[in-house]
Amino acid sequence: MPQDDIPPSPIADLCRDKGLKLTDQRRVIAHVLSESDDHPDVEELYRRALAIDPRISIATVYRTVRLFEEKGILLRRDFGGNRARYEKTDHGNHYHLIDAKTGSVIEFEDEVLEVMLRQIAQRMGFDLVTTRLELFGRKLK
């Protein structure tokens, strides 16, 4: 019983581009991810996916995020908690500033920084693929 009220999503398009088989489950997960601008963990993704279509198991969510990460569709993040959290790659190149007190996450971009990081990698003989940058700070009064 296919779920046909799942709208097309940018991430589902990416799946097609990469030659992945588009099952209903992947369509749902892709949709959920496309709608998410935060950093959900697998449990949370599972919850959001279930709300759309109950015919999905957590094993599939685990398999799918792993697949998507390999394909470069998702980035795995570690914000200090114990579980992995994910975000879209197409979300743009950005970094995180984390309030050391509250744990709240602020995203930011910085082109100058980006260029500098690329140069640093270059200088060490590497072509920069991905960056993971988290600044932990205390709020100024």
Next chain:
Amino acid sequence: MPQDDIPPSPIADLCRDKGLKLTDQRRVIAHVLSESDDHPDVEELYRRALAIDPRISIATVYRTVRLFEEKGILLRRDFGGNRARYEKTDHGNHYHLIDAKTGSVIEFEDEVLEVMLRQIAQRMGFDLVTTRLELFGRKLK
């Protein structure tokens, strides 16, 4: 039966400074950490500690790294594997370049970068406490 051939170590000193009770186990773990310039996970720390003194359990290693992390003696790292890895805080401010193919980790420092990061945090109203930066790159031919 205390183990008295464990030499004093910088990290053991830190423990004393922070008012932590210095048990034989902590002394051994502190020593192991002081000697380590890599990024061992708990399993590896346990192995190294066991080689020095067999009277230690993995539960204690878990408890100790958690305590040391809270006290700012250790930093927890995530290099993409499934387990947490640790390094000394007093190791100096540095960043990581990870070979996307082999997973090998290269450490580097960069004062200009450091200043820039501090400014970025400042600009967003934060006083920079800690930075976590990992560059994933592909080796240039």
Next chain:
DNA sequence: TTAGATGCAAATATTTTGCACGGAA
């Protein structure tokens, strides 16, 4: 003496996997 640390094993938490079945291409 006493609050806190440890070992052990059991409990949790997180993630992966074997297998039979189902569905996309």
Next chain:
DNA sequence: TTCCGTGCAAAATATTTGCATCTAA
């Protein structure tokens, strides 16, 4: 039709915890 994906439950991994005992201060 033919792989490949999925659900389920069991297994594997990783980490935490209850409790009796021990020990640094």
